[in-house]
Amino acid sequence: MxxxxxxxxxxxxxxxxxxxxxxxxxxxxxxxxxxxxxxxxxxxxxxxxxxxxxxxxxxxxxxxxxxxxxxxxxxxxxxxxxxxxxxxxxxxxxxxxxxxxxxxxxxxxxxxxRDLVVDRSAFDRIIEAGGYVSVKTGAAPEANLIPVEQDVSNTAFDYATCIGCGACVAACPNSSASLFTGAKVAHLNSLPQGEPERKRRTVAMVEQMEKEGFGDCSNYAECEAVCPVGISISSIAKMRKDYVKAVFS
Amino acid sequence: MKLDPKVPSGPLESKWSNYLRDVKLVSPNNKRKYKIIVVGTGLAGASAAASLAELGYEVETFTILDSARRAHSIAAQGGINAAKNYQNDGDSVWRLFYDTIKGGDYRSREANVYRLAENSNRIIDQAVAQGVPFGREYGGLLDNRSFGGAQVSRTFYSRGQTGQQLLLGAYQAMMRMVHTGKIKSYTRHEMLDLVVVDGVARGIITRDLVSGEIKRHEAHAVVLCTGGYGNVFYLSTNAKNSNVTAAWRCHKRGATFANPCFVQIHPTCIPVSGDYQSKLTLMSESLRNDGRVWVPRKKNDDRHPNDIPEDERYYYLEERYPSFGNLVPRDVASRNAKLVTDEGLGVGDSGLAVYLDFRDAIKRDGEETIRARYGNLFDMYENISDENPYKQPMRIFPAVHYTMGGLWVDYDLMSNIPGLFVAGEANFSDHGANRLGASALMQGLSDGYFIIPYTMGSYLADADLPNVDTDHDAFKEAADDSKNQLDRLLNINGNKTVIEFHRELGKIMWDKVGISRSKEGLEEAISEIRALREDFWQNVRVPGEANYYNKYLEFAARVADYFELAELMAIDAIDRGESCGCHLRDEYQTEEGEAIRNDKDFAFVSAYEYLGVNGKLETKLHKEDLNFEFVELKQRSYK
Incomplete structure (x- = not known):
């Protein structure tokens, strides 16, 4: 060899x-x-x-x-x-x-x-701000009581597959975390389970992202190009749409 | 020492409900007075931490990684079992229980396994409510796939990333509680010792992996969810940071270690390609739903697999096990892969591989259907091997994957040290001598969401726990021990790296404490492990210093523990003079290579007490007899 x-x-x-x-x-x-x-x-x-x-x-x-x-x-x-x-x-x-x-x-x-090791705890704090469905252990209804259209479930999965590596931030000229944040927002906001907290979640996560010192998104789409799991920037569009709806409703 | 499993009395079906009916509770106002440490934030740890915090306890979580979300549960691919019977194919809690206890070759506790099967359905409910995107049918309801060792279709999945999605669900539940302030999360912190005060677990010692600072943390109880010890083999499907250190240090403080020799060798992994290999990659067992396993009938057949005609292919699992075929349990599939390669029928450069072929499935269902089922796994395979599995068979070989053994726990998942609970892969509890596919996720989440929150209350309600602070002598002693060990490692300054030692240890383990074992080989392994351990403490070279981020120092301390664990595994494999599940002793098998179990002499859990290392590992064996009141012990047959 x-x-x-x-x-x-x-x-x-x-x-x-x-x-x-x-x-x-x-x-x-x-x-x-x-x-x-x-x-x-x-x-x-x-x-x-x-x-x-x-x-x-x-x-x-x-x-x-x-x-x-x-x-x-x-x-x-x-x-x-x-x-x-x-x-x-x-x-x-x-x-x-x-x-x-x-x-x-x-x-x-x-x-x-040190060397190539960085502190990505800002990502944890973005999730902490609202990247979840508030359901206590034990409070869940029978799983098949909530049917979810196959396409909707597949789309939610495509967003949920984010591995939180931060490549999107590294690639973005603005150092924006919009793809990371958008992926979680889009995953949960697509599903009926995420609906009750949709507005609160979107606003809280977007605000946390800004607070952490990430830049804003200006549609370079560099993030999508480097994402190792292929998260689409349509997640950012969805996050923005939901953000605007939440803020102006 | 008497190991009392504390299994509630009564019929199997009502043991857990009776327990819950009678369990002592801690009132909401009092819960906030208790601090609970959860070590490890994989499925078991994150779910336990979230659930305990929701109840009102003050929780502190610790992970060696930079985020709870990166725990190795994330890499589980295929799925999670539950007895929902959505397929109307005859599934039930009893059948899931029965398959699991039979799959484990009757070396687990009936009551624990039954409770696991009972909890399975609630896990699916919980995960769906969290927004975990499981695979669904056109009608919008949940879909299932089949896994090995079962004749029903009960596995729920999120493409090939079920572990990721379930872990993110648990992680998000945990982060929600971090946000409320009920959980304080420590990342990049490694547990180096358990602090035991007056015989009770009261805290831990950690090293801040960024600053190197040794820290003391006190609590009313400790929940250890630190995963398995497969990395003792160096090459395994475990992540590089997965390790036994937290569990082993608890063992050294008095927690007994149960069934250490029960190691699952997963049949479908990508074969080793060279000496530099750092880890092995699993190809999910779900692939055996559609892939057919074969080798050429002729030795040294160097034709391209696609050119080998049907009648010259040896579909050895289908021929030997017609009723289960390619879906035999993992131990059986791995052992048979070894048998055919030992006969010289293996494929690939090394001869240490067999084919997993999707040709017929693609012909039957179309490439698009197969892509929808396994797309990411096929991509992963192509990425690593540079071969296209849609066009030619995958080459696969068994690799160390999961450890059924772990710290001994009673029905409450508490070790023999009061206040030290152990959940998930870190305990020994539910899988006996072999774990069925899609059962690890189930167990981790059952322990974390639906067992620990209740049994913790039961413990705290009765425990008499005086205040201790971190100035206590026990904290000081444990912290000093941790610091001294790291200094000792750094000061050896020898000529062999940690990785070189680890690789050598792994080779001894794979060759002699691996898929098949003999008394003679195990005795050789023990003397080789001792000699290498001696050499390690004389000649290892650990770079850098202790007061900054130093991954090779972390590795060194973990490898030091593997050297002790390795000897215990070999001792246990000798002690267990039978073949059962994954533990195949050459001396105890039929002519066709089927395991001969010995229920008369070995229907017990081996739990070892640590007495010290002085050239050799000193241990004392304690036995917990396994009483089977509800199932009849049968020779497993998948024929």
């Missing part, structure tokens, strides 16, 4: 206060079957053996579903492959001798913790 040599430029930053900078590394023996994160594992093993600090990055499931990984690769959140989280990216996308630049997602609302 032939292997590649890859040149890496990786953002290194000790903590939030540190100004940080790029470091160059050369990595030999990279197999095309490796995942992108496995390539970073190999780099880290090499750094540890050299007595240097490994590159910190968030990762967990490595199946593209937990949303932990969110690095920006050659200027693109999650790298070059459409509908693919960084953990599902494989080195077969690259060629021998390529240079790859790896950075954290950059946004005021996502302070850098």
């Amino acid at each position: 032939s292997t590649m040599t890859i040149n890496l430029k990786v953002w290194r930053q000790k903590n939030t206060a540190d100004s940080g900078g790029f470091q160059d590394y050369k990595l030999n023996g990279v197999s095309e079957h490796m995942s992108f994160l496995e390539m970073l594992d190999v780099l880290n093993e090499q750094l540890i053996k050299e007595g240097k600090d490994p590159v910190e990055f968030d990762h967990d499931c490595r199946e593209g579903i937990c949303g932990s990984c969110n690095m920006v690769i050659n200027g693109r959140a999650h790298g070059p492959k459409r509908l693919t989280a960084a953990c599902q990216l494989h080195m077969r996308e690259y060629s021998d001798g390529d240079t790859i630049v790896i950075e954290p997602p950059r946004a005021k609302a996502f302070p850098i913790i």
